[in-house]
Amino acid sequence: MKEMNIFEATAMTSPNPLTLICTRQADGGTNPAPICFGSYLSFNPPMFGFATSAQTGVNARERGEAIVTVPGETLSQKLMSCGASSGRNTNKVEAFDIAMKPFEGSEIQIPEDSRLAIRLKLNQAI
Secondary structure, eight states: OOOOOHHHHHHHHSSOOOEEEEEEOTTSOEEEEEESOOEEEEETTEEEEOOOOSHHHHHHHHHSEEEEEEEOGGGHHHHHHHHTSOTTTOOHHHHTTOOEEEOTTOSOEEESSEEEEEEEEOOOOO
């Protein structure tokens, strides 16, 4: 995966594809949640927004961080399983055998088959 600027990232994410929002659980694990309603809010400064009332929202608010990823094709069936279960009571990474890798500068891991990953720092929660 190569580093790119926010304008290059929009070419891969518009119109809004199914993305995985990865957040850190209280136990240190990663909760991958499929979301297709994330959006760029600003280019200067770069800002991205997403809406969820599930465990992903709880994790993002409590830890102030999330990583939005564009998953590769090998994750297509696993994404459906992730969307059908809650990170509140399921370790999705283990349950659905998702190979993960570190993301530089974060304790949150991302799926190995990620085409794009953007680290988000929480600015506001509504």
